[in-house]
Amino acid sequence: xxxxxxxxxxxxGGMAIIRGRxxxxxxxxxxxxxxxxxxxxxEGTDYKCRLVYADKEQAEAEVLEVVRCPxxxxxxxxxxxxxxxxxxxxxIIQKGVEAxxxxxxxxxxxxxIARPETPEKKxxxxxxxxxxxxxxxxxxxxxQVAWAGDFVQALDAAIKKELGLFMxxxxxxEALNTVLEAxxxxxxxAIITGPEGGFAEYEAKLAKSCGLxxxxxxxxxxxxxxxxxxxxxxTMYATGNLA
Amino acid sequence: xxxxxxxxxxxxGGMAIIRGRxxxxxxxxxxxxxxxxxxxxxEGTDYKCRLVYADKEQAEAEVLEVVRCPxxxxxxxxxxxxxxxxxxxxxIIQKGVEAxxxxxxxxxxxxxIARPETPEKKxxxxxxxxxxxxxxxxxxxxxQVAWAGDFVQALDAAIKKELGLFMxxxxxxEALNTVLEAxxxxxxxAIITGPEGGFAEYEAKLAKSCGLxxxxxxxxxxxxxxxxxxxxxxTMYATGNLA
Numbered sequence: 001x002x003x004x005x006x007x008x009x010x011x012x013g014g015m016a017i018i019r020g021r022x023x024x025x026x027x028x029x030x031x032x033x034x035x036x037x038x039x040x041x042x043e044g045t046d047y048k049c050r051l052v053y054a055d056k057e058q059a060e061a062e063v064l065e066v067v068r069c070p071x072x073x074x075x076x077x078x079x080x081x082x083x084x085x086x087x088x089x090x091x092i093i094q095k096g097v098e099a100x101x102x103x104x105x106x107x108x109x110x111x112x113i114a115r116p117e118t119p120e121k122k123x124x125x126x127x128x129x130x131x132x133x134x135x136x137x138x139x140x141x142x143x144q145v146a147w148a149g150d151f152v153q154a155l156d157a158a159i160k161k162e163l164g165l166f167m168x169x170x171x172x173x174e175a176l177n178t179v180l181e182a183x184x185x186x187x188x189x190a191i192i193t194g195p196e197g198g199f200a201e202y203e204a205k206l207a208k209s210c211g212l213x214x215x216x217x218x219x220x221x222x223x224x225x226x227x228x229x230x231x232x233x234x235t236m237y238a239t240g241n242l243a
Numbered sequence: 244x245x246x247x248x249x250x251x252x253x254x255x256g257g258m259a260i261i262r263g264r265x266x267x268x269x270x271x272x273x274x275x276x277x278x279x280x281x282x283x284x285x286e287g288t289d290y291k292c293r294l295v296y297a298d299k300e301q302a303e304a305e306v307l308e309v310v311r312c313p314x315x316x317x318x319x320x321x322x323x324x325x326x327x328x329x330x331x332x333x334x335i336i337q338k339g340v341e342a343x344x345x346x347x348x349x350x351x352x353x354x355x356i357a358r359p360e361t362p363e364k365k366x367x368x369x370x371x372x373x374x375x376x377x378x379x380x381x382x383x384x385x386x387q388v389a390w391a392g393d394f395v396q397a398l399d400a401a402i403k404k405e406l407g408l409f410m411x412x413x414x415x416x417e418a419l420n421t422v423l424e425a426x427x428x429x430x431x432x433a434i435i436t437g438p439e440g441g442f443a444e445y446e447a448k449l450a451k452s453c454g455l456x457x458x459x460x461x462x463x464x465x466x467x468x469x470x471x472x473x474x475x476x477x478t479m480y481a482t483g484n485l486a
Contacts, residue, residue, distance in 0.1 A: 069462075071461070071462035071463045071464075073461075098464075098465050098466060098469050099469070099473060136466070137464045137465065137466075138463060138464045139463065175486030176480075176485055177480060177483065177486045178486065217485050218314070218316075218343075219312075219313040219314035219381060220314045220341060220343060220380045220381060220382065221379065221380045221381045222342075222380065223341060223379070223380075226342070229472065229473075229476075230342060230476050230485070233473050233477060233480075234476060234477075234480045234485055236461075237419075237420060237476075237477045237480050237481070238480070240420065241461060242420060242461050242477055243418030243419055243420045243421065243460070243461060
């Protein structure tokens, strides 16, 4: 069923008014009055609607049912990734949204190769990738993509969550499954992963001293764009959000 | 530590002889006598070695220790994927190897858009992607990439495994986590995922009647290149291979 994201203010008195790009989308999909669509408020609520009118500029739909979007996980996971080069960022955003991330932020750290002077300028493009992935995968929200700043700012964002995971490739670590098993009921979590060259030792120490779980995902070395998706999938699995 | 794949026949009497492309690799990495390398026999065994000699054509290394490669999962998972278009294949191979697949096969089915006349011709390129990913991620084997043939041949390959999972987007399904929890001890498994358009209903019925578990991964719709990686990661997590 076609799916539209619309701010709640366009849904009033049991009717949804579809304008602009979304009305254009209705036209492109050749949707006619009588057909059903899902209008999502972008905050996890789905409005099942039936089209009653559609012209070039505007479409109107009657609200049949209001439900919590079943695709939204019970745990809100923030991905925090050391900024990688080039299209690896796009990949993390697209797959992260599909796999259920609530929010995705990038940051600078010791071994980042990519160091854009104005990362904020890329946000508009990154957000569009998230929006497209959210629509395609049937999400109930459009996960926000943001620039977290430096490593300390990333840690600061992570420690505000119930569960903070820091993925590290070497040294003394906790097994990811042990940590997740013990935190199945968490409602908010953060997953921090590194850039191409991984994290410096002092960064891992800092993460640990901030109370984050420094975790191992086994002996296979994952690329910087694969690690966040694998860790996120494990979190979704452990919290019952992959069933 | 540098990692080389070599057939076991080049390791004799406590010495490993490195020739050809691998010797070239030793040279490029500027490895010198006294430095340690890992030589993997491609069947899950690692030989920890110390270089004793290196020239342009050949290098020799003394075997210090023989161990089971710690990166190899305890469960051998075959990915069976309905052939997608273009670089999605490359993606499945690269990420599948990183995430721990034992073997990757592609097949034709009802809704495949890509229908190469001679898919076998692509195997050499696909295998190179697997080899590179295996080296990079520290695998103990180079997972084989193969052409499975048609849908029935894919089912036939899957039912030979202890655990057969068929990922399907709609209708009556088992929850993936329930199935995995009940099969934690499986030593062999197959995961079947569809092409861009998913599976036809009759294909899902056929899979079920063959005894495969028709599984759901929740309400988020995963792209055809994402689904095998998410299902594989869940399997690795459930079997204790992500810790």
